Amino acid sequence: MKFYKVLEQKLKARNTSLKNFYDSANPVEKRILEEYGAIFVASEKVKIPPAVIFSNEDEVAEFQAGLQIAKENIGGFELELQKAAMKALTESIREAEAENLTITPRGADSARRNFAHTINLWASRVEPALEHWTKEGKLTFVEAEKLRALSPLEQVPEVFKLEEKGVFFSKDLSKSIVYSVAPPGASQHLSLLAFDVAEFRNARVREILAANSWFQTVVSDHPHFTYLGVNESELEDSGLKKVENRSQTFWIPDI
Numbered sequence: 001m002k003f004y005k006v007l008e009q010k011l012k013a014r015n016t017s018l019k020n021f022y023d024s025a026n027p028v029e030k031r032i033l034e035e036y037g038a039i040f041v042a043s044e045k046v047k048i049p050p051a052v053i054f055s056n057e058d059e060v061a062e063f064q065a066g067l068q069i070a071k072e073n074i075g076g077f078e079l080e081l082q083k084a085a086m087k088a089l090t091e092s093i094r095e096a097e098a099e100n101l102t103i104t105p106r107g108a109d110s111a112r113r114n115f116a117h118t119i120n121l122w123a124s125r126v127e128p129a130l131e132h133w134t135k136e137g138k139l140t141f142v143e144a145e146k147l148r149a150l151s152p153l154e155q156v157p158e159v160f161k162l163e164e165k166g167v168f169f170s171k172d173l174s175k176s177i178v179y180s181v182a183p184p185g186a187s188q189h190l191s192l193l194a195f196d197v198a199e200f201r202n203a204r205v206r207e208i209l210a211a212n213s214w215f216q217t218v219v220s221d222h223p224h225f226t227y228l229g230v231n232e233s234e235l236e237d238s239g240l241k242k243v244e245n246r247s248q249t250f251w252i253p254d255i
């Protein structure tokens with residue numbers, strides 16, 4: 001419950017009410033807040049989205065246009081993040097280099113994304129999963145076609161319902177799609193506060209990133225780091241709790 005208390009205070013400071021920010025009666029929004037919510041209690045050094053889920057490209061564009069953005073070439077890719085996040089990332093990279101380590105992006109889309117890209121990523125998981133589960137006999141052809149006919153935003157609650165029955169949509173089909181890609185409009189990358197790290201398996205790299213306020217905040221999305229702008233010792237007071245997954249530490253909403 002602590003998380004909601006902190007969130008409410010943070011939103012108040014930003015002149016947003018919890019009611020405008022989040023519809024607790026909407027199961028998709030509730031799930032997104034539980035899984036990806038750490039970003040919403042980030043420090044005042046950065047801006048957070050006006051709602052749990054962006055509903056279209058215009059909303060994303062308007063939010064991103066109001067950000068202070070820094071651009072850097074990292075590992076051969078031109079990447080954009082909110083200024084404070086980029087500063088902390090380049091500092092992490094410098095510290096890693098001093099220890100002969102590298103911190104590089106997994107790909108060209110490791111930092112900033114737009115709404116259309118989150119739609120494409122969503123589709124890239126949904127279609128193979130539909131083919132697989134139809135072949136396995138877990139879904140009928142008609143059920144799969146029905147899902148295909150929906151818009152990506154309409155697909156989200158239906159995919160969540162299927163996952164409750166063990167029909168999973170992550171890339172390896174073993175877990176929920178939310179640990180593989182974000183539903184359209186829900187990605188932390190839209191906020192320019194997330195960075196997918198190639199060297200996430202290196203414990204020292206994770207330590208350096210954490211010392212610079214970059215934390216893993218989506219359980220079982222191991223390469224995904226989020227800039228929260230606070231020290232690790234302040235995370236509990238920020239409404240987050242520590243969870244271990246495959247010997248890695250994640251900070252998620254304490255709900």
Ligand SMILES: [Zn+2]
Nearest residue numbers: 194195196224
């Ligand atoms: Zn990511």
